[in-house]
Amino acid sequence: MSKLQIYNSLTRKKETFAPINPPHVGLYVCGPTVYSNVHLGNVRTFSSFDMIYRYLIFCGYKVRYVRNITDAGHLTNEQGEGVNRMESQAKLELLEPMEIVQKYTVGFHQICQLFNLLPPNIEPTATGHIIEQIEMIEELLKNGLAYEINGSVYFDVTKYNQNKHPYGILSGRNIEELIAGYRDLDGQNEKRNSIDFALWKAASPEHIMQWRSPWGMGFPGWHLECSVMSTKYLGETFDIHGGGMDLKFPHHECEIAQNIGTYGKQPANIWMHTNMLNFNGQKMSKSFGNSILPIEMITGNHPLLDKGYSPMAIKFLFLQSHYSSELDINIKGLQDAEKGLKRLMDARSHIEKLTAKGTTISDIDQQIESLANACKSNMDDDFNTAKTIATLFDLATIINSLKDGIINNNQLHSDSLQLLKTVFNGYLIDVFGLKPMEENTNKILDDVMNVIIQLRKEAKDKKDFMTSDKIRNELQAKGIQLKDEKKWRHHLVYLTQMMH
RNA sequence: GGUCUUGUGGCCGAGUGGCUAGGCAGAGCUCUGCAAAAGCUUCCACAGCGGUUCGAAUCCGCUCGAGACCUCCA
Numbered sequence: 001m002s003k004l005q006i007y008n009s010l011t012r013k014k015e016t017f018a019p020i021n022p023p024h025v026g027l028y029v030c031g032p033t034v035y036s037n038v039h040l041g042n043v044r045t046f047s048s049f050d051m052i053y054r055y056l057i058f059c060g061y062k063v064r065y066v067r068n069i070t071d072a073g074h075l076t077n078e079q080g081e082g083v084n085r086m087e088s089q090a091k092l093e094l095l096e097p098m099e100i101v102q103k104y105t106v107g108f109h110q111i112c113q114l115f116n117l118l119p120p121n122i123e124p125t126a127t128g129h130i131i132e133q134i135e136m137i138e139e140l141l142k143n144g145l146a147y148e149i150n151g152s153v154y155f156d157v158t159k160y161n162q163n164k165h166p167y168g169i170l171s172g173r174n175i176e177e178l179i180a181g182y183r184d185l186d187g188q189n190e191k192r193n194s195i196d197f198a199l200w201k202a203a204s205p206e207h208i209m210q211w212r213s214p215w216g217m218g219f220p221g222w223h224l225e226c227s228v229m230s231t232k233y234l235g236e237t238f239d240i241h242g243g244g245m246d247l248k249f250p251h252h253e254c255e256i257a258q259n260i261g262t263y264g265k266q267p268a269n270i271w272m273h274t275n276m277l278n279f280n281g282q283k284m285s286k287s288f289g290n291s292i293l294p295i296e297m298i299t300g301n302h303p304l305l306d307k308g309y310s311p312m313a314i315k316f317l318f319l320q321s322h323y324s325s326e327l328d329i330n331i332k333g334l335q336d337a338e339k340g341l342k343r344l345m346d347a348r349s350h351i352e353k354l355t356a357k358g359t360t361i362s363d364i365d366q367q368i369e370s371l372a373n374a375c376k377s378n379m380d381d382d383f384n385t386a387k388t389i390a391t392l393f394d395l396a397t398i399i400n401s402l403k404d405g406i407i408n409n410n411q412l413h414s415d416s417l418q419l420l421k422t423v424f425n426g427y428l429i430d431v432f433g434l435k436p437m438e439e440n441t442n443k444i445l446d447d448v449m450n451v452i453i454q455l456r457k458e459a460k461d462k463k464d465f466m467t468s469d470k471i472r473n474e475l476q477a478k479g480i481q482l483k484d485e486k487k488w489r490h491h492l493v494y495l496t497q498m499m500h
Numbered sequence: 501g502g503u504c505u506u507g508u509g510g511c512c513g514a515g516u517g518g519c520u521a522g523g524c525a526g527a528g529c530u531c532u533g534c535a536a537a538a539g540c541u542u543c544c545a546c547a548g549c550g551g552u553u554c555g556a557a558u559c560c561g562c563u564c565g566a567g568a569c570c571u572c573c574a
Contacts, residue, residue: 030574038574045574171569172503178570222572244574249503251573275505276568283567320523321513326506326567333512336524343523346537378514386514390522400538404531465533472535483536 002377004059006240007324009248009271010170014382019239020269025061026238027053028230028268030247031123033070034104038111040314041277041284043294045244047315047433048274048323050117052242054431055379066233067120068226069108071101072127072209072219097209101127111294115311116433122233126225130211133220133228136262137199137213145261149190151202151216155257157195165260167195170271171249197254199224223254230267231259241268245275277318278328280304309334312434316341319385319432344389345436347396348424350403351417358413364398365416371395372423379431388427395423453482 004017019025029049032038049067056063112119126133137153140146145160146153161167161175168174178195198221203210210217230238236259243252252271259267277284284291292302300308317337321327358365371391378387399420401407428434452471459467472482 032574033572042574048574168503173570174503177502245505246569246573249569250571274574276574278567281566317512324505325513328512330511332524336512338524340523384514387521390514393522397539404538406539460533463533469534481536484532 002380004380005382006270006272007382008269009273010266010268015270017270019061020237023060023062025056025063025240026234027056027063027065027240027242028226028234028238029065029067029120029241030226030243030251031067031069032104032108034101034108036104037293038104038108039284040279040292040294040297041244043111043115043314044277044318044327045274046112046117047115047318049242049272050115050433051319051323051385051431052240052272052383053118053120054433055383058426058431064122064234065118065120066122066124066230068229069101069105069123069125070225071098071105071125072130072225114294114298115315116435118433124229124233126220126229127209129225129228129232130220132232133224134200134213136224136228136258139262140199140258143261146199147192148215151218152190152198153200153215153221154191154196155199155221155254155261156192157197157257158193160257160261165257167257168253170253170256173249173253197221197223197250199258223251223258226251227255227258227262227267230255231263236263236267237265238268240270240272242272242274245273248273274323275326278326280330281328304331306331309338313338313341315432316389316434320389322386323383340389340393341434344392344396344424344428345434347392347399348428348436350399351420351424354399354402354412354417354420355409356412356414356417357410358416359410361413362411364402364407364411365413368395368398368416368419371398372419375423375427379427385432392424392427395420449480456482 005014006017007014027049029046031046032042046067053063053065109119137146140155141148141153145156145163147156157167157175168178175195179193200213200215200218200220202216202218205217207219210219230241241252241255256267259265279292292304294311294314296302297305297314298308298311300306313334314337317329317333318327320337320340371394374391375388378384378391381387398407402409402412429436452475456468456471459465459471475482
């Protein structure tokens with residue numbers, strides 16, 4: 001049996017996964033900043049880590065998954081940049097910061113549900129851990145790695161580096177170059193050194209979010225919350241820390257510095273970074289005009305889209321590439337994913353109708369077993385979902401052949417049939433978190449449909465194809481697809497239902 | 501400018517130094533009243549130039565191109 005290998009950004013190689021306290025695994029993922037809508041790129045990242053979380057569970061680990069909500073810092077009001085929230089307006093016209101936080105936190109959770117992402121075990125907020133953050137700053141001050149100026153506290157990167165702690169270990173930067181790079185920028189700064197970063201920022205009186213601290217009223221620095229909350233819930237050193245590639249520097253670099261500066265330890269054994277999402281060859285961004293919100297993707301309410309796509313199809317498209325690769329999507333890719341997903345889901349439901357009459361182990365049985373094993377070893381190879389999906393497609397071909405009688409069911413042993421069920425449910429449903437299309441559970445509708453199907457069959461038997469085609473077409477228009485030699489079934493109605 | 505990543509067939513995308521990735525699309529066939537679905541067969545690759553090697557899409561170098569980060573960002 002293969003063992004799980006994970007690419008570690010810190011060491012830049014694949015490593016055999018060995019949790020600190022098996023079977024327990026600590027997983028920390030940087031969550032969203034909730035002052036605007038999450039976009040589709042965020043969804044890819046959180047889908048990737050959802051799959052990783054699910055696969056760890058699938059492998060029998062007991063995972064504590066912590067994903068933070070960043071709700072402190074430079075909150076602006078809804079109108080975004082260009083609007084000075086400090087200008088005096090009637091109090092009620094301004095959104096309360098926590099109102100914004102609430103709105104976008106709820107929105108984020110809704111999107112997570114639509115994409116069938118499991119909630120983390122703990123979802124801590126930055127504002128809920130101000131005291132702990134202040135405590136960590138005090139430790140850093142005590143360790144001589146931070147200094148206070150005018151009510152703000154900064155991390156002393158140069159000093160940290162002199163203590164043989166390599167700042168830049170994760171992102172491959174060296175501080176001389178960084179300093180040189182900053183020198184060109186404006187130097188109006190109270191920091192001792194341009195690469196120092198804020199642990200605590202003094203707040204001007206009109207700043208809307210501020211807390212009391214030993215250094216006066218202020219708010220915590222941007223990198224501190226993750227250090228504090230990962231340590232609090234997972235320990236000073238835990239197994240996996242994840243986040244988007246764009247957080248590698250400076251966010252994760254600073255996090256490491258803060259943790260080492262405080263506890264003298266690397267916070268995480270493994271750092272994982274998921275890659276970015278492009279649309280039509282470009283990074284999704286407002287300035288390119290190709291930034292699409294998840295909800296727009298689902299409803300199709302966007303000029304660049306021809307129609308809406310189901311969250312499952314979108315997620316399937318994500319899973320067809322490796323989490324660490326850049327992914328470029330477009331309309332055609334979405335359409336392809338829709339069809340591909342349907343093929344796999346159809347194969348999955350066909351398994352239920354198969355019968356196994358094999359008495360000995362046939363070639364087919366052996367093929368099924370080796371493909372099932374391949375799924376595991378593909379996933380164990382740094383969560384290679386693309387390859388695993390390819391393997392599932394190979395199994396789908398076998399299933400379809402069995403269904404159509406092209407492969408005789410005396411070639412299929414009952415153990416293999418069971419294995420097919422286990423694999424399709426295990427990977428497609430449990431690990432990838434893909435939901436099957438909705439099955440009809442309405443008994444009356446079922447009975448009515450059987451009457452209609454019977455009528456159509458009689459028309460067909462009389463060669464009255466006008467009538468039989470009419471029935472089929474009318475049903476199609478109502479979202480029910482009728483295929484000959486088959487039962488009728490519902491056609492993807494659930495999506496639109498979910499949106500309204 | 502610096503750090504890092506990357507360049508695969510019509511599109512999207514895996515990939516180990518030597519063996520068909522896969523999906524969707526295209527072509528042909530089977531099935532079919534017609535569709536749909538499904539099955540089988542098939543076409544189209546590894547940016548360019550060198551090098552290492554018995555052998556490289558896979559390793560090294562250069563050229564060209566793309567992207568991310570260096571400022572909040574998944």
